Amino acid sequence: MGVFLIAAGLHSGVLSANAQSIRGRVLDATTQAPLAHANVVVADTRRGAATSADGGFAIDGLPPGTYLLAAQYVGYETALRTVEVVAGRTATVEFPLNPSPLAVEEIVVRAGMTEEELLTRARQSVATLGPDVLERTRGQTLGETLKQLPGVTTMQTGPSISKPVVRGLHSQRVVVLNAGVPQEGQQWGGEHAPEIDPFAPARIEVVKGAAGVEHGVGAIGGVIRVEPRVLPTTPGLGGRVDLNGFSNSRQGAGAVLIEGAPAQVEGFAWRAQASVRKAGDAHTPDYVIGNSAFEERNGALALGYQTARTGLKLYASRFATELGIYRGSHVNTLSGLRRAIDRDRPAVDYAFSYAIDAPKQSVTHDLVSLKGVHRLPRGDRLEVQYGIQRNHRQEFDAHRRGGDPLDEPAFDLTLNTHTLDAKWRLPPRRNAFGVVGLSGMNQANVNAESGYLIPNFRALTGGAFAHGTWIPGNWTLEAGARFDTRWMKAFPRADGAFERRTHAYRSLSGVVGGIWQFAPTWSVATNVATAWRPPSVNELYSYGVHHGTAQFEIGDATLSSERSIGVDATLRHVGDRVRLETSFYTNWMNDFIHLFPTRDTLVTIRGVFPAFQHQQAQAVLRGLDGHVEFDLRPAWAVGARASVVRGTNVAANMPLIGMPADRLVLHSTVRLFEGRRLRTSELRPELTLVRKQTRVPEGVDYAPPPAGYALVGVQYHADLQVGNTPLQVGLSIHNLFNTRYRDYLSRWRYYIDEPGRTLVVRVRIPFGTAASGG
Amino acid sequence: MNRFIPFFRSLTFLFVSALLFVACDSTDPGETGAGEEEVISNVTITLTNPADNSTVTAEAVFDEAGVEQSVETIALTPGVTYDGVITLRNRFEGEDITEEVDDERDEHQFFYVAQGGVSNALTVAITDTDSNGFPVGLAFTIEVTSGASGSGDLRVVLGHYDERPKEANETIDTIPETDIDFTYPVTVG
Missing domain, CATH: 2.60.40.1120 (Carboxypeptidase-like, regulatory domain)
Incomplete structure (x- = not known):
């Protein structure tokens, strides 16, 4: 029977x-x-x-x-x-x-562990790039990789510098957490990309919207969380080799990772990784972008030790890059800028080269962090993380009075940052759990002897927060509050000498949110959050012409803090065949700090420049972003993702400058034949549609926004079995039809087109435990 | 658990001392300065009347970011041909930048353009040359038409040719890098 x-x-x-x-x-x-x-x-x-x-x-x-x-x-x-x-x-x-012996990796309410969890845990719109997606884009810059998430775009300065823009906000309004430590570089610069090795992350998460309670000052626009691989727990030695080639800039990239957990020492694990990249000048469909070559050399080391109750993790990384800046973008007069815009293509027919000439940037970022976690018998969990970072940025102008521009940088800044974070996670009681924390930061920025852009400063920041979650039935409710204070002294120039100025800022952040799982596969999450940030040093003290934009930028030492109040609603569905997430948001920005043209022009020794002053006004950003994926057949899925942002300066009743254009990406994933040798293979065509940005303030920009564009790309990915080695092979083509286009958020859009067709080849060869364990 | 308390205690001590370590502050700009630049802060034109050796000088003063602080008017007499020299200085560093330009004559050229009400009254001619025989403009003459009067400007432009070599018949529009571009008010009469 x-x-x-x-x-x-x-x-x-x-x-x-x-x-x-x-x-x-x-x-x-x-x-x-x-x-x-x-x-x-x-x-x-x-x-x-x-x-x-x-x-x-x-x-x-x-x-x-x-x-x-x-x-x-x-x-x-x-x-x-x-x-x-x-x-x-x-x-x-x-x-x-069993209580987990230890995860030094922070336990966060995060999306992506399972899709089901997404329905019940993520109060805000959280987008995740897991290892599988990262493998398919391995070798691109962080910004390029993040572009795949709805609501995230990038601000490009050529092929090597790409800065993530989250729902229209970027730079000092977005916190980047690298291995749990807030990344502190010279974030204020639009052409300063996050100093992160694109080979290092095993997962990247983007929290869209204000997250000031968890992440302190600055988390107004969002948080990008970059997590390295979790250290191995099973004994053995393993690793992998990654090799990449990009045809457009004739770029080669490679990375090696070795990790192990010695069987003799229980609880101990280690990992070492290194990566190099070397790229030559990129090509648009019609010409070479002169001096856009770059190089990168990165390394990281992680050591971990854990017992049933205590864990320690030491993480050290170095990021070092040298990158050329397109020569034609370095104009230092208004007439030069106008000539470059009118010309509409480079003045010179550049020949391809791997050489990096002036103007260029040379940046190193070192990070050492030590994290300790300890669980008390009752279940409380204490976490302490100390991070020390050194960011050294040198920028060389195209031109230097009295000598070779490569001899002496136009500016040379060293930013040292110590951060200390302590958290006490209370054990769950009935349906509720909570966390309280303290954090502190000590930061010093020092100019080298030559060059000046922003003043020396020291900033001390301290904060305390509490956050609780309550899960009654189908609901998840959260609330939190935080207090932060910052003291800063700065040494701006004043007619050949330096003045000492001090500033103090303090304020509160808060969040209230809820998730309602109204059906087994559906949930709706809503969130009201407020966050703030003090004005950054360039907003207080910048005074000079910005290369490439021909604007004379003037800071204002009397600026006050900026505050955002954001409301966000997210609908999610994780069904058998359809997956969907759509968010609507409104972000009111009080005292939004932005550059605004003054009525006057400034007479300088290099001609007359329009003067732009850092000002504050009421602004509002509204938008929606989301994605949907639909399984047509077991082996065939189609999907779309879209981002729309509307930014308005309410006080002046005009659009905000530099808002990303509307964007729609359509994609289809087809799983092809599978067998013993060729275990999985997948073809993924993608169509990116970007509208022309029509909402721009009048009379502010030098050139109208570029036209909209459509790009086609194709990705192929395969898992192979060669002998005992599982190989991963990827082949993709970006800008398949070699389309000429310019993007509104590209800082070089005034002068040149974006790069043309690129063929990318990726190979991953695992060895040791990584080859057998998968 | 107890054996971890000393560990956390010493860790805390380390952190607190790191955070409070501000007594001897590296951010205080010292004697060597913090961020000095090769700026041109003062431009002076000196015109000599060869007939009586009398001179007319006009100085333009700029701040560290190059913003014009003051500029003196050049007052000229009709019918005179002046011998002119231009000097450049960085007052913040006490540097004579004229020497630098003089050392790199092949890479520099000045342009002088009379504008506005004096555009027909002044004729400027560059009198010095570089190793290729191309004009430099550290020395020049200004011929003021007899009987002319009025007011206008003298535009002074310094082109820097480090990206490409300087050629014959350079113009303002072909300058690859501009070091100087401003105007002096001029009166004739």
């Missing part, structure tokens, strides 16, 4: 699909207390469930078969169970979870 039932179930799987189910409970292994809102996921499917208040869960409608189930809960080890589902019967399973 039993045999008959199984056979019947197999034959009529569809008909009896709802007859069988899995029921179970998730418990704390030691206390036997039920764990509510744990996630139970069926591996290899998109099915799953969250546990109710009594720790119970139910998954219905699975076809008969043998399944691997995983139960996950914050602060606990993930448990796996194999369950056999027999037609018409209810399988039961119990998951006693």
